[in-house]
Amino acid sequence: MIVDSNxxxxxxxxxxxxxxxxxxxxxxxxxxxxxxxxxxxxDSISDKFYLNILYQGVQGIxxxxxxxxxxxxxxxxxxxxxxxxKICIDCxxxxxxxxxxxxxxxxxxxxxxxxxFNSILTSKISHLWNMIKLAxxxxxxxxxxxxxxIECLQPEIYKxxxxxxxxxxxxxxxxxxxxxxxxxxxxxxxxxxxxxxEFFSYNELYSILKQRVSLTFTHxxxxxxxxxxxxxxxxxxxxxxxxxxxxxxxxxxxLIDKKNLKNFEIIDICQKEFDxxxxxxxxxxxxxxxxxxxxxxxxxxxxxxYFLRKLKYYIPLNELKELYDISCESxxxxxSLNEFNxxxxxxxxxxxxxxxxxxxxxxxxxxxxxxxxxDSFFMVLNPKHLKAIVDAIFNE
Numbered sequence: 378m379i380v381d382s383n384x385x386x387x388x389x390x391x392x393x394x395x396x397x398x399x400x401x402x403x404x405x406x407x408x409x410x411x412x413x414x415x416x417x418x419x420d421s422i423s424d425k426f427y428l429n430i431l432y433q434g435v436q437g438i439x440x441x442x443x444x445x446x447x448x449x450x451x452x453x454x455x456x457x458x459x460x461x462x463k464i465c466i467d468c469x470x471x472x473x474x475x476x477x478x479x480x481x482x483x484x485x486x487x488x489x490x491x492x493x494f495n496s497i498l499t500s501k502i503s504h505l506w507n508m509i510k511l512a513x514x515x516x517x518x519x520x521x522x523x524x525x526x527i528e529c530l531q532p533e534i535y536k537x538x539x540x541x542x543x544x545x546x547x548x549x550x551x552x553x554x555x556x557x558x559x560x561x562x563x564x565x566x567x568x569x570x571x572x573x574x575e576f577f578s579y580n581e582l583y584s585i586l587k588q589r590v591s592l593t594f595t596h597x598x599x600x601x602x603x604x605x606x607x608x609x610x611x612x613x614x615x616x617x618x619x620x621x622x623x624x625x626x627x628x629x630x631x632l633i634d635k636k637n638l639k640n641f642e643i644i645d646i647c648q649k650e651f652d653x654x655x656x657x658x659x660x661x662x663x664x665x666x667x668x669x670x671x672x673x674x675x676x677x678x679x680x681x682x683y684f685l686r687k688l689k690y691y692i693p694l695n696e697l698k699e700l701y702d703i704s705c706e707s708x709x710x711x712x713s714l715n716e717f718n719x720x721x722x723x724x725x726x727x728x729x730x731x732x733x734x735x736x737x738x739x740x741x742x743x744x745x746x747x748x749x750x751x752d753s754f755f756m757v758l759n760p761k762h763l764k765a766i767v768d769a770i771f772n773e
Contacts, residue, residue, distance in 0.1 A: 393592035394625045398465075400446045405588060406581045407443055410572060414447045417570060419455070421548060422519050429539050429567055430550045434574035437619015440552040443574075444523060460518035462487055468529045476534075477505040480522075484512045506541075513545040524551040532564055539567045577616045579734045583607040586621040593625070596635055605690040605755055606647060608733050613651040624650050640688045641761040648759065662758065663766050665727060673720060676704040677729075678767045684760035691733060691753045697721070729763070730754045 393399055404411050414430070421428055432440040452461055464483040466476060500508075513520065522542060527535050535551075542549040551568075565571060577585065583604060590598045610620050627646050631638060666677060679700045683692060692700075698717060705712045724730040732751025756763070 387592075388595055389592045391593060391629065393589055394622050394629065398441070398445060400442060400449055401588060401592060403588075404439070404443060404446055405585050406577060407439060407574075410443055410574065411447060413572070414443060415450060418447060418451060418548070422451070422455075422461075425546075427542060427546050428548045428569045429542060430548070430570045430572075431565070431568040432550070432552045432572050432574065434552075434554070435615055435617060436554040437617035437623070438574045438576070439618060440574060441523075441525060444550050444552075448521065461521070462516075462518050463521040463523055465523045466525070468524055468526045468535075470529065473502060473534050473537075474505070476530075476538075477502070477509060480509055481505070481512070484509070484516075487516075510541070510545055513547060520547045522547055522549045524549060526554060527551045528553045528555055536564060536567065539564070577618070579607060579611055579616065582610065582616045582618065582621065583735075585618045586625070589618070589622055589625065593629075594632060598632060599690075601690045602640075602643065604733070604735055605644075608731070608735070608755055609647055609651060611734050612731050620650070640690060641685060641759055644690070644756070645759050645761075648757070662762075663769065666763075666766050667770050672704055672708055672710055674767060674770060675707060676701055676720065677763060678771075679704055680756075681760045681764035681767060684756055685764060691755050694752045694754070697754060729756065729758045731757050 387402070389399075393401070417428070417430075432443070434440055448461065448463055464480060464487070466479050466483075468476065471479070522538070524535075524538065539549060541547075586603050586607060587600070590603055606621050606624050609624075610616060614620050624647055625632075627650065628643050631643055631646070666674065669677075680692075680697075683689070683696070683700060701717045701720065702712055704710075721730070725732065731754065733753045733755055734751075735753065
């Protein structure tokens with residue numbers, strides 16, 4: 378049973394979102410994966426056998442944090458295991474020589490071998506291999522090599538490291554941000570354990586981001602903002618915590634300044650993190666809005682004012698219907714459920730509004746023809762921009 382994060386979290390500060398290697402006190406919804414890795418690593422240390430382990434999943438899904446959490450727990454729960462050391466290597470944009478130099482640098486920091494790096498820079502690959510093997514054999518501890526982003530390497534290069542780990546009694550834990558290509562599938566047979574991490578549900582992702590927020594800030598952060606970020610990720614990306622943490626880093630300066638918090642500024646920053654939201658330039662949106670009838674333009678004005686004045690991230694379906702009714706009454710226009718449904722359909726289609734996945738519904742009395750399955754909506758277009766467009770049309 379996963380414990381509510383509010384009961385286990387203690388304030389950490391900005392490190393909780395800015396430290397790329399930060400490990401939260403509890404990994405929510407990864408209990409099975411965490412227990413599995415802990416068990417096999419604990420047994421491998423006790424029985425002195427060494428493994429090649431692979432974690433697959435899109436970037437930001439939590440591969441690195443699972444590994445770091447388990448290695449941390451191994452030290453905490455087995456106090457006699459003080460001889461555990463990990464060497465982390467990011468394979469992005471690295472040649473074989475770069476990787477080997479990185480390993481030697483980490484080994485030198487760990488054991489202070491006093492390598493002559495000037496000579497190493499001009500060494501042949503065979504000499505570098507021999508130096509790494511010699512250094513590893515002199516290490517009297519349980520050594521873990523953590524290779525991140527191995528999809529950036531040629532298969533034959535990484536295969537050398539897999540064989541190297543077995544030869545030198547080192548456990549290699551690797552992560553890949555995508556499913557391996559057919560040409561690299563032969564690598565899979567080299568791994569003793571292969572795990573593919575599944576996506577989180579909407580509610581799971583929301584809980585994880587809420588946990589990070591509570592670890593980062595001493596003051597209360599609007600839960601609707603966390604839900605808004607969750608909705609944006611589920612709508613325009615894939616449901617992974619890494620994207621949400623990236624967004625929290627961007628809006629951190631605004632969230633720290635509690636007194637001058639403006640939701641439309643946060644919305645603007647959040648939306649810029651998704652390429653798919655940049656659906657049209659302002660001229661195209663202006664043309665779209667200007668071609669609508671006067672009732673719709675009045676409705677757009679009421680809609681933008683709703684978000685700007687109330688400083689909200691969502692509008693419930695019933696209040697969206699009220700805005701439509703108010704717009705009709707201001708023009709002494711006859712209300713129509715069919716017209717309201719068509720209006721919502723257009724807003725969703727063009728990308729001015731999106732429905733929240735938080736509470737999807739089956740039926741509402743004022744929704745016909747299954748126009749929508751949502752009971753609350755958020756703006757994809759920044760309400761400040763919509764207001765400016767409507768004002769420009771009125772000024773004409």
